[in-house]
Amino acid sequence: MPLGIKPGRRARASRRRLSIVRTAALAIFAIGLSAMAGSLAYYLPSAKLAWDATGQVITSAPSPSPSPISTAPSSPSPVPIYQPGAFTVLLLGSDDDSKFSADHVLTQSMILVRVIPTTKQVIMLSIPRDLYVPFWAGGSGKIDGAYSYGQAGGAVATVEQDFGVHIDEYIWIGLLGLIKLIDAIGGVDVVTSNPVIDDYYPQDIYDPYPYDFQRVAVLAGPQHLDGIHAMQYVRSRHNDLQSDIGRSKRQQQVLLAIRQKAKQVSSTDVPSIAAALGGEIKTSMGLSRVAQLIPFAATFDNPDAITSMVMLPPLWHGGGPGGSLTPNWPEILALVRQYFP
Amino acid sequence: MISRFLLGIGLVALMLVASFGTYTYLGGRHSKVAVVAQKPTAATPRPSAFTLSGTLYLSQNGAIYSLSFGRFHQLTIEDGWTQPSLYPDGRYLLAVHRTYNYSDVYILTRFGQKIQLVVNNAGSANNSDTGSKHWSFYPRLAPDGATMFMSYDEPKFGYDVPFSIWAMPVNGTISQGRIWTNSIDYTGGDMQPVPLPNGGIIYTKYSYGPDGNLVGQIWHTTRATPTGREGEPLTDATDDCSQPSLSPAGNAIAMICTYERQDTRLEIAYWSGSSMGPRRPLIINQLVAQPTWAPDGSGIAYLAPGVPGGPFQLWFLPKNAYNPPPPSPTPVLTPTPGGPYHGTVPSPTQAPSVVATLVKPIQVTMGDDFDATSPLAWAP
Numbered sequence: 001m002p003l004g005i006k007p008g009r010r011a012r013a014s015r016r017r018l019s020i021v022r023t024a025a026l027a028i029f030a031i032g033l034s035a036m037a038g039s040l041a042y043y044l045p046s047a048k049l050a051w052d053a054t055g056q057v058i059t060s061a062p063s064p065s066p067s068p069i070s071t072a073p074s075s076p077s078p079v080p081i082y083q084p085g086a087f088t089v090l091l092l093g094s095d096d097d098s099k100f101s102a103d104h105v106l107t108q109s110m111i112l113v114r115v116i117p118t119t120k121q122v123i124m125l126s127i128p129r130d131l132y133v134p135f136w137a138g139g140s141g142k143i144d145g146a147y148s149y150g151q152a153g154g155a156v157a158t159v160e161q162d163f164g165v166h167i168d169e170y171i172w173i174g175l176l177g178l179i180k181l182i183d184a185i186g187g188v189d190v191v192t193s194n195p196v197i198d199d200y201y202p203q204d205i206y207d208p209y210p211y212d213f214q215r216v217a218v219l220a221g222p223q224h225l226d227g228i229h230a231m232q233y234v235r236s237r238h239n240d241l242q243s244d245i246g247r248s249k250r251q252q253q254v255l256l257a258i259r260q261k262a263k264q265v266s267s268t269d270v271p272s273i274a275a276a277l278g279g280e281i282k283t284s285m286g287l288s289r290v291a292q293l294i295p296f297a298a299t300f301d302n303p304d305a306i307t308s309m310v311m312l313p314p315l316w317h318g319g320g321p322g323g324s325l326t327p328n329w330p331e332i333l334a335l336v337r338q339y340f341p
Numbered sequence: 342m343i344s345r346f347l348l349g350i351g352l353v354a355l356m357l358v359a360s361f362g363t364y365t366y367l368g369g370r371h372s373k374v375a376v377v378a379q380k381p382t383a384a385t386p387r388p389s390a391f392t393l394s395g396t397l398y399l400s401q402n403g404a405i406y407s408l409s410f411g412r413f414h415q416l417t418i419e420d421g422w423t424q425p426s427l428y429p430d431g432r433y434l435l436a437v438h439r440t441y442n443y444s445d446v447y448i449l450t451r452f453g454q455k456i457q458l459v460v461n462n463a464g465s466a467n468n469s470d471t472g473s474k475h476w477s478f479y480p481r482l483a484p485d486g487a488t489m490f491m492s493y494d495e496p497k498f499g500y501d502v503p504f505s506i507w508a509m510p511v512n513g514t515i516s517q518g519r520i521w522t523n524s525i526d527y528t529g530g531d532m533q534p535v536p537l538p539n540g541g542i543i544y545t546k547y548s549y550g551p552d553g554n555l556v557g558q559i560w561h562t563t564r565a566t567p568t569g570r571e572g573e574p575l576t577d578a579t580d581d582c583s584q585p586s587l588s589p590a591g592n593a594i595a596m597i598c599t600y601e602r603q604d605t606r607l608e609i610a611y612w613s614g615s616s617m618g619p620r621r622p623l624i625i626n627q628l629v630a631q632p633t634w635a636p637d638g639s640g641i642a643y644l645a646p647g648v649p650g651g652p653f654q655l656w657f658l659p660k661n662a663y664n665p666p667p668p669s670p671t672p673v674l675t676p677t678p679g680g681p682y683h684g685t686v687p688s689p690t691q692a693p694s695v696v697a698t699l700v701k702p703i704q705v706t707m708g709d710d711f712d713a714t715s716p717l718a719w720a721p
Contacts (some may be wrong), residue, residue: 023348027351030355030359031356032359034355034358034360034363035360035362038359038360038364039364185375186650186651186652187652189646189649189650189651190603191599191603193554193556193581194529194547194557195530195547196529197503197529197530198500199471199497199502200471214441215442215471215476217478220529220545220547220557221583221584221714222605222628222629222630222653223630223653223713223714224651224652224653224710224713238500239501239503239527239529240527240555241526241528241549256603257603263650264648265374269374269375272375303602303604
C-alpha cells in the first residue's frame with residue numbers, strides 16, 4: 001500500500017473514477033443512439049416507400065376473354081447459355097393518367113433488358129406495343145393489354161410464354177414516375193435525334209381534362225432535358241413515320257441517359273428520390289437486390305457494350321386485327337433466342 | 342461529482358444535438374445531381390477568369406443574357422425568350438419568344454427591349470384546334486439585313502408537322518414569306534438556316550438514313566425550291582451532322598456530328614462557298630452543342646455539360662487548337678565571317694525537340710444551365 005493513502009479514500013477515488021468512466025460510456029452510448037435515431041428519421045420515409053415499391057409479388061389475373069386462340073406460337077425452350085450472374089428484366093412503362101383506372105392501364109413501353117455482369121454487357125429489346133400476341137391466360141390482343149388484364153404478372157407471363165424467355169425481375173413505371181425520376185436526378189443529357197413535333201400531344205399530365213391536346217416541340221441535338229420534356233420526347237409518336245417503333249428508339253436513348261446520370265447519385269439522395277417517386281414505380285426486386293444493383297450499374301461504362309434493338313419488319317407486318325402488328329414468330333424467336341436465353 | 346439531475350439534462354442535450362446533427366449532416370451530404378442551376382448573373386467572375394472578346398448572347402430558362410468583359414447581364418425576363426441572332430450590322434437582335442403552344446419572332450435592341458413583332462403565330466383566339474398554331478425557330482438575317490430566314494412549320498398535314506426553311510422581309514409579314522426548302526415528311530423537317538454571303542443558305546435537313554434511323558444532314562441550297570430538287574447535301578446521312586456555323590471569313594464551317602450515337606463531335610471543314618472539304622474532328626469526348634465562331638477569329642465557343650449528364654455550360658476552344666501557329670523557322674547555318682577555320686570544330690548541341698502543345702477547351706462558366714437548342718450570337 002503506498003504511503004499516505006488510506007483505504008477509505010482509495011475506495012472513494014475508485015468510485016469517482018468508475019463514475020467518470022460510466023458517465024463517459026453513457027454519453028457515448030447516448031450519442032450513438034441519437035445518431036442512429038437521426039439516421040433512421042432521415043432514411044425511414046424512403047425506406048417505407050422503397051419497401052412498398054419493391055419486392056412486388058408477381059400475380060396474374062385471368063384474361064377477360066378466356067377463349068384460347070390457336071395461333072399461339074409454340075414457345076421455344078430457352079437455349080441454355082451459361083452466363084454467370086446474368087439476369088433479364090422486363091421494363092414496363094404505362095400511361096397511368098386519369099383516363100384509365102389504376103388497375104387497368106396499358107403498357108405503352110415494354111423493353112426486355114438482359115444484363116451480363118461478367119462481360120459488362122447490356123442488351124435491350126423493345127417490344128412493339130401493338131404486337132398481336134396470345135395472352136398468358138388465354139385470348140389474344142395487342143401486347144400492351146397484357147398488363148391491363150393481368151397487371152405485371154400478366155405482362156411477365158405473356159412475354160415469357162410468347163417469346164420463350166425467362167424474366168427474373170420486372171420494373172413498372174408510370175408517366176408521372178418517369179417525370180419525377182428524371183427531375184429528382186436533376187435532368188438528363190440526351191442527343192435528340194430529330195425535331196419531335198406533335199400538334200396533338202395528349203394534355204393529360206397535371207391537367208383536369210385528360211382528353212385535351214397540346215402542342216409539343218422538342219428541338220433536335222444535344223440538350224439537358226427535364227422530366228416533362230424528356231417525357232414529351234419519348235412519348236410523342238404522331239410525327240414519326242415509325243410511330244411506336246420510332247419512339248421505342250427514343251425511349252432507349254433516355255433510359256441510357258438515366259443510367260448515366262444515376263451513376264452520380266449517392267445514398268443520401270435516396271430519400272428525396274424515393275419521396276418524389278412515391279407510388280409511381282413498382283418492381284419485383286427486393287430492397288437488397290436494388291441495393292446490390294445501384295453500385296453495380298455504375299460499372300457499365302462502355303457504350304459499345306450496350307446493344308439497343310427495336311423490332312422492325314420483317315419481324316412483323318401490319319394489317320392485324322384492330323390496327324395491330326402481326327408477328328413473324330420464327331424471325332422474332334430467332335432474334336430473341338440469340339440474346340435472351 | 343455531477344448530480345444525477347445535471348447529468349440527465351446534459352445527456353438529453355447531447356442526444357438532441359447528436360440526432361439533429363446527424364439528420365442535418367445527412368441532408369447536407371446530397372450529391373449535386375439535382376442542384377438547381379444558378380442565374381448566369383449570380384456568378385461573380387474571378388479576376389483571373391477567362392474573358393471572351395466582344396459580346397456573346399445566350400439563353401437560359403427563357404431569358405436572354407449577354408456576356409461581355411466577363412460579366413453576364415440579363416436582357417429579358419424569364420418568359421420563353423430564346424435563339425438570339427444578330428443583325429448583320431450588329432445594331433439589333435432577332436429572338437424567338439416561345440409560349441405554351443406557339444412561338445413568335447421579335448426584333449429586340451441589344452439591351453433586350455422589344456422593338457417589333459416580326460412573326461405572330463398566336464392564330465385566332467376563337468380557334469381551339471391546336472393544329473392551327475405555328476412555331477417559328479432559328480431566325481437569322483441574310484447579309485442584306487432585309488431578308489429573314491427561319492424554320493417554320495408550314496405547310497403541315499394533320500399529324501405530319503415538318504419544318505421548312507422560309508424567307509420573308511424582316512419588316513414585312515409572313516404572307517410575304519417564301520418557302521425555300523422541300524422538307525421530308527414525318528422527320529421534323531429542315532432546321533437552323535445559316536444565310537451565306539452569296540445569297541444561299543446552309544441548314545440541317547432531317548431524313549431517314551439507310552438504316553431507318555432519323556438523322557441530320559447539312560445541306561446547301563442557293564435558291565427557293567419549295568418543290569423538286571433543292572440543292573445538295575454536304576455531309577453523309579450516317580454521319581448525322583447538324584448545327585452548322587460559318588466562320589467570320591466565310592471559308593470554314595463548324596458543325597456537330599453524332600454518327601448516330603448519344604455522343605457528338607465538334608468538326609470543322611473548309612468551305613469554298615459551294616462545296617465543303619474533308620471534315621476534321623476537333624473535340625471527340627464532349628457533348629458539344631451550338632458551335633459558334635468568334636467574330637475576331639480567336640476560336641470557337643460552344644455549349645457542353647460541365648460534368649457528364651449535367652446542364653450545359655459555355656466553353657471556348659482557342660484557335661490554336663485547330664489552327665496552330667506555324668513552327669518557328671528552322672535555323673539556317675550561316676558561314677562564320679573571317680575565312681576558313683582550321684581548328685577543331687565543336688560538336689553542335691542537340692536542338693530541343695519540338696513538342697506539340699495540346700490546347701484544351703476552356704470552361705468559361707460553371708453552375709449555369711444554358712439552352713443547348715439556342716444558337717449563340719456573338720458580336721465583335
